[in-house]
Amino acid sequence: MADADEYGAQVTKQGSLVRQLKKDGAEPEKIKAEVDKLKNMKGELEKLLKAQSASEPQLNRAAFDQMLVRKFFVVPSFEIHGGVAGLFDLGPPACGLKANILNMWREHFVLQENMLEMDCTNLTPHNVLKTSGHVDRFTDLMVKDDVTGVCARADKLLEDAIDHLIDNNPTMSQAEKDEHLLIQRQADAYKPEEIDVLLKKYDVKSPEGNPFGASFPFNLMFKTTIGPEGTSDAYLRPETAQGLFVNFKRLVEYNAGKLPFAAAQIGLGFRNEISPKGGLLRVREFCMAEIEHFCDPNDKAYPRFELVKDKVLTLFSSDNQLSTGKTEQMTIGEAVGKKMVDNETLGFFLARTQIFCERIGMDPARIRFRQHLKTEMAHYACDCWDLEVKTSYGWMECAGHADRSAYDxxxxxxxxxxxxxxxxMLSKPQTVEIAKIKLNRKQLGMVFKAEQRAVANAIDDLAQSWANFEPFAAKLEADGKAEIAGFEVTKDMFSYEKKNKTIHEVKYTPSVIEPSFGIGRILYSLLEHCFDIRENDEQRTFLKFKPVVAPIKVAVLALQKDKQFEPIISDLKASLMDLNLSSRIDDSTASLGKRYARADEVGIPFAITVDFDTVSSSTVTLRDRDTMQQIRAKISDIVGLLKALCTEKMVWEDVVAKYGLVAGADEEGEEGEKKPQGKTFIQSTGRGRFSRPTVV
Amino acid sequence: MADADEYGAQVTKQGSLVRQLKKDGAEPEKIKAEVDKLKNMKGELEKLLKAQSASEPQLNRAAFDQMLVRKFFVVPSFEIHGGVAGLFDLGPPACGLKANILNMWREHFVLQENMLEMDCTNLTPHNVLKTSGHVDRFTDLMVKDDVTGVCARADKLLEDAIDHLIDNNPTMSQAEKDEHLLIQRQADAYKPEEIDVLLKKYDVKSPEGNPFGASFPFNLMFKTTIGPEGTSDAYLRPETAQGLFVNFKRLVEYNAGKLPFAAAQIGLGFRNEISPKGGLLRVREFCMAEIEHFCDPNDKAYPRFELVKDKVLTLFSSDNQLSTGKTEQMTIGEAVGKKMVDNETLGFFLARTQIFCERIGMDPARIRFRQHLKTEMAHYACDCWDLEVKTSYGWMECAGHADRSAYDxxxxxxxxxxxxxxxxMLSKPQTVEIAKIKLNRKQLGMVFKAEQRAVANAIDDLAQSWANFEPFAAKLEADGKAEIAGFEVTKDMFSYEKKNKTIHEVKYTPSVIEPSFGIGRILYSLLEHCFDIRENDEQRTFLKFKPVVAPIKVAVLALQKDKQFEPIISDLKASLMDLNLSSRIDDSTASLGKRYARADEVGIPFAITVDFDTVSSSTVTLRDRDTMQQIRAKISDIVGLLKALCTEKMVWEDVVAKYGLVAGADEEGEEGEKKPQGKTFIQSTGRGRFSRPTVV
Incomplete structure (x- = not known):
């Protein structure tokens, strides 16, 4: 089959041939022939484009969104009061799913890497966020409808305009398309004056057709005040990271002074998004899980890197984004080796993030790591890679991995x-030239008062290296005064002499490497990746949560309403509870097949059915959601099997191998026949829930 | 020993005798004799009071607070930036402790009672909190220093003034004392004009000695705005409950329409406290765990009440608070039976809360339930009991249990x-008289436009009962118009006729019973209750966390630095991780005794020591923190033992019975001898960590 991109270029060529013929005043028959050819080609191209999009994973978003609300996964907050854009509540199944994902995150990162977890406050005083730069720079460019006063995000308008342009020009050449897409990829990195030019170029107007005013930065933090006097400005934290930075001194002490080490925090972040769209993907209050790994700026090796070096990742480097527009598959070892990824620590975390996503059940074919463009990164950042996950909204950032150097x-x-x-500690003592300072504290105190300590510290810091100190001293000798750290000091404030000093250790400001996860986005992506439809039955959707993350592990059913089943079911429920296995009893009068379907729909991986054989032989059937296969075993065995299945000590195939399938079990609903496996609309990856988790 | 209260009354009597003698101009010798007697009596009284307070649990708060910060349990937030009153961060050990407590809470309440857990947003729009009453009434009475402008809480000033008065008058009669204490207990229930009178009566001044202005209500919610236009007022939720109430419709649907059921939420609450003191006990941002149990207002029986009815609680009823001032020990069955506690559901939760507190390791002798005074409760509330826990700050409210009727x-x-x-569903169908309504929709629409549905609903609601509808209909007939739900309707808007209707079901607004836990306060109380000091060694403090809540379960130590121990230790660490047992390797060069002490200090319940026998026989020692006893067993056994100990399947005594003690193990620090058990400064209760948890 021809490639739609290539064929599109031929259509473009044919179009310009027709235009040329018309311009040249060629014979009408000749023109008509070429126009007919062009028409045919356009029809062909349309088919190609359709076929191409059909071969990609498709999701019926309307059906999916409806399912999310109907099954009480996610609902708009304060719905009966009219709701608030960008705020959502998690209902019981999503709440359980989130708790399981967070438990796995904690085990995968915090416990495995011995991180120091903290729990800092959301309320953050002004001076902390002024220091971090958020008060001045945590902004999005906003434009205002000149007529209605409604506000919108400038970069999103630009992105939408480019999508619209490309969608409405199917014959656009790949080269032209690439040009637009390059601008689109940089949309959130432009300065106000740059984006104003682009908005004009793409003729962006408000939905009502009104012009927008010039763009200006809007701070995304929610502001409040602390205390009854109303004079202490504060914000809701936009990220959890600052709480860890300001606690660094205590953290490093707690870690007995040793580096490298990492601190971690799971908590909320708040961003007053300008006009949130995209459901769960752009919200104003969200759960984050952040890691701050502190290390020597001159040594970013990671002791356990060896364990992940052969992990293959899909990487989208900044070079490729600006040239081919294509991703590459590569081991993290190779990527770090050729410096595409800056260092081992950053590389280690990229690989561990990939493994985490696979462990919770994301589709690896829909995961990639995109490097930030130089223009996207802060000046102090060394390197930055986003985990991007493909959803029906396109590729979405779900985690960042930034080497922020020593900035924070x-x-x-x-x-x-x-x-x-x-x-x-130095491996061997070194001799260095320093300036030995003798302060005139009286004079310093008189001039600088409360700030004398800051001045003294600045002089002391500079004096640690004679090479740094000498120019300052020279100026002081020449002018009688000199500036240091914003203070003007005079000769009479201290004396000094050049000395040799033997040092055994050096002090340094550590670099920070920051993996930061948006848990809400990961949750949403996982829900999309797990949503599936039974073959030949579009009405029968199911969620193929891995047992380890499934909020409810097992449905407990009786073959039919019967008093004698009741004590068995309540004993069973208690045994499951004892092993911390969440279960749901479905005692409705629906057919067994309907009740299985209902359990499938909310992602319950297993179902136990109590029937008349249970009464006589203490055995029950155990059904697997994905294969719809069943086995029969003693109740006491089943509970143990479930524990093993839900903690990934065992997979369903092991269970079948041991107990054999139940022959002729045909309670699967109206159809009366067993389907082998759900039709997945995701590309098969060979890494489904039957493979054991990769353990590093 | 004489009772200090009684003796105090005698001292007061002697004092008034002396005053009378002076007044009567009695002989100087006689006066002197009685004055000397009075002086002796006062000295005696002082001794009595001292002895009395020494017999109560004492905590060296300074040492304790220092430990909390030094061991990085709790630190002031943004400390290096100067901090913010009422905000605290949890360091790694407290973070782990909190996670374990929350997991137990979830299992104890949510899983055991099949509650529907949700995760709602903290940002809450104005109209929701206006509806709930928080915008108008979630206030504390505040007074302002007339001179400095500093604000203070009126009720706390009153409480402190009464404490001060009583402390400085050791001879005050019990009757007078009781009078003051009664006022103190009601401090937060007074109206502004009432508290102003009391502040004047107790001569309350600001710390600078300035007078305060009149008290006024200050709203405790943090305010912000949502969206770029800055026009949508919102607050940080002061409680998690509202998110559950506004989701009631979806919750009841999710529960297949069945009642009773409970929803639950773990999350943050925010209160802009006026002048927070009391460390972790009065903070501006805090973790809550709330339950909303929805039930029939006419049937508050609880099916599982039978299981807890014999649980003995310490109850402090409102009657006793206003009379004897003493608590009573009583089974919850008796308390509900005599209607001291309003109903079974409320009683069930009180008992479950008591059991939860015992399960996490609180001292039962320092737990009581205090009923709200009528003046403390909202007008709609039926009954309300606080869980109060005794700490060095006195009795602190740690959870509330309110029957809020159908208000919310x-x-x-x-x-x-x-x-x-x-x-x-009614047990048998009933015939009721109703009004059958025929609406004139055109007329309604013309007059009420967007509000026509509200009017129609109001008419419909009223029409469900002819008895209620008749007076309205009569007025309409007489005047041609009548008012309903704030709307004036006229005769031409609908017609009606009286009908009999057979009904099979009735609709009702459920009552809400709300157990609400302050997790931060529970955490703090637990830390105080677990803080202990080794007998004969005031320097050696330890935290006797129960294994199930301990943030780190086991310390892994080597007898001494030796290369051959390293692989054993890292294998051991991995095996522990595999069973989800958190461990800490202490590879410092300190003596084994010192390292045991260090583990005790942060509450690690067990320690494994690898020594030369490990290399030859694969055995290690396992040490128990509380008894300091040791056993020796195979590594493979030890890991399993630890899992059983930490999940309460086994207690230390079982381990000792099975493996026997190691003879002559005397690594316990400098002392070189084993201490049998820590000297507890809490009253012994017979319910320590060696008793199996009460399972309901």
Missing amino acids: LTVHAKATNTDLVATK | LTVHAKATNTDLVATK
Whole structure:
């Protein structure tokens, strides 16, 4: 089959041939022949484009969204009061799913890597976020409808305009398309004056057709005040990270002074999004899980990197984004080796994130890591890779992995006049030239009062290296005064002499590597990736949650209403509870097949059915959601099997191998026949829930 | 020993005798004799009071607070930036402790009672909290220092003034004392004009000695706005409950329409406290765990009440608070039977809360349930009992258990014109008289436009009972118009006729019973209750966390630094991780005794030590923190033992019975001898960590 992109280029060529013929005044028959050919080609192209999109995973978003609300996974917050854009509540099944994902995250990252977990406050005073740069720079560019006063995000308008342009020009050449897509990819990195030009170029108007005013930065933090006097400005934290940075001193002490180490935090973040769309993917209040890994800026090796180096990732480097537009499959070892990924620590976390996504049951074919463009990154950042997950909304950022260098600790240290440093023992003592300072404290105190300590510290810091100190000293000798850290000091404030000093350790400000996860987005993506439809039955949807994340592990059913089943079911429920296995009893009068379907629909991986054989032989059937196969075993065995299945000590195939299938079990609803496996509309990856989890 | 209260009354009597003698101009010798007697009596009284307070549990708060910060349990938030009153961060050990407590809470309440857990947003729009009453009434009375402008809470000032008065008058009669204490207990229930009178009576001044202005209500919610236009007022939720109430319709549907059922939520609450003191006990941002149990107002029986009815609680009824001032020990069955506790459901939750507190390791002798005084309760509330826990700050409210009747659902239903009701099948059909309505929709629409549905619903509701409808109809006939739900309707808008109707079910607004837990306060109380000191060694503090809640379950130590121990230790760590048992390797060069002490200090219940026998026989020692006893067993056995100990399938005594103690193990630090058991400064209760948990 021809490639739609290539064929599109031929259509474009044919179109310009027709235009040329018309321009040249060629014979009508000749023109007509070429026009007919062009028409045929356009029809062909349309078919190609349709076929191409059909071969990609498709999701019936309307049906999916309806299912989310109907099954009480996610509902708009304060719905009966009219709701608030960008706020959603999680109902019982999503709440359980989220708790399981967070437990796995904690085990996968915090426990495995011995991270120090903290729980810091959401309310954050002004000075902390002023220091971090959020008060001044945590903004989105906003434009205002000149007529209605309604506000919109400038970058999203630009992105939408480009989508619209491309969608409405199926014959656009790949080259032209690439040009637009390049602009689209950089949409959130433009300055106000740049984006204003682009909005004009793409002729962006408000939905009502009104012009927008010039763009301006809008701060995304929710503001409030603390205390009854109303004078202490504060914000809801936009990220959990700052709480860890300001606690660095205590963290490093707790870790007995050793580096590298990581701190972690699971908690809320708040962003006053300008006009949130995209359901669960752009919300104003969200759960985050963040890691701050502190290390020596000159040594970003990771001791356990060896364990992940052969893990293959789909990487979308900044070079490729600006050239081919294509991703590459590569082991993380190779990517770090050729410096595409800056260092081992960053590489280790990319690989562990990939493994985490697979462990919770995401489709690996819909996961990639995209490197930030230079223009997207803050000036101090070394490298940054986003985990992007493909959903029906396109590729969505679900986690960031940024090497933020020493920026965060440096700004907080400076603003608070606190040492936020680590100490490194030298392998052998070194002799260095320093300036030995003798302060005239009286004079310093008289001039600088409360700030004398800051001045003294600045002089002391500079004096640690004679090479750094000398120019300052020279100026002081020449002018009688000199500036340091914003203060003007005079000769009479201290004396100094050049000395040799033997040092055994050095102090340094650690670099920070920050993997940061948007749990809400991961939850949503997982729901999409797990949504499936039974072959030949479009009405029968199911959620193929892996047993380890499924909020409810097992449905407990009776073959039919019968008093004698009741004590068996309540004993069973108690045994399951004892092993911490959540269960749901469905005692409705629906047929067994309907009740299985109902359990499938909310992603319950297993179902136990109590029947008359249970009364005589203490055996029950156990049904697997994905294969719809059943086995029969003693109740006491079944509970143990379930525990093993839900903690990934065993897979369904092991169970079948041991107990054999129940012959002729045909309670599967109206159809009366067993289907082998759900028709997946995701590409098969060979890494389904039957493969054991990759353990690093 | 004489009772200090009684003796105090004698001292007061002697004092008044002396005053009378002076007044009567008695002989100086006689006066002197009585004055000397009075002086002696006062000295005696002081001794009595001292002895009395020493017999109560004492905590060295300074040492304890220092430990909390030093061991990174709790630190002030944003400390390096100067901190914010009422905000605290949890460091790694407290973070782990909190996670374990929440897991137990979830299992104890949500799973055991099949509750529907939700996760609603913290940001809450104005209209929701206006409806709930928080915008108008969620206030504390505040006074302002006339001179400095500093604000303070009126009720706390009154409480402190009474404490101060009593402390400085050791001879005050019990009767007088009781009078003051009664006022103190009602401090937060007074109206502004009442408290102003009391503040004047007790001569309350600001710390600077300035007078305060009149008290006024201050709203405790943090305010912000949502959206870029800044026009949508919102608050940070002061409780999680509202999110559950506004979702009632979906919750009851999810529960297949069945009542009773409970919804639950674990999340944050925010209160802009006026002048927070008391460390972790009065904070501005806190974790809550709330339950909303929905039930028939006419049937508050609880099916599982039978299981808890013999549980003995310490109850402090409102009657006793206003009379004897003493608590009573009583089974919850008796308390509900005599209507001291209003109903079975409320009683069930009180008992379950008591059991939960015992399960996590609180001291039962320091737990009581205090009933709200009539003046403390909202007008709609039926009954309310606080879980109070004794700490070094006195008795602190850690959870509330309120029967809020149908208030919450009623106000939200009214404000949103939504049915928030449940349906009850009648045991046999009933015939009722109703009004059958025929609406003139055209006329209604013309007059009421968008509000026509609200009017129609109001007429319809009234028409469900002829008895209710008749007076309205009579007025309409007489005047041609009548008022309904704030609307004036006229005769031409509908016709009606009286009819009999057979009904099979009735709709009703459920009552809400709300157990609400302050997790931060529970955490703090638990830390105080677990803090202990080794007998004969004041320097050696330890935290006797129960294994099930301990953040780190086991310390892994080597007898000494030795290469051959390293692989054993890392294998051991991996095996523990595999069973989800958190461990800490202490590879410092400190003596084994010191390292045991260090593990005790942060509450690690067990320690494994690898020594030379491990290399030859694969055995290790296992040490129990509380008894400091050790056993020796195969590594493979030890890991299983630990799992059983930490999931309460086994207790230490079982382990000792099976493996026997290690003879002559004397690594316990400098002392070189084994101490049998920590000296507890809490009263012994016979329900320590060696008794199996009460399972209901």
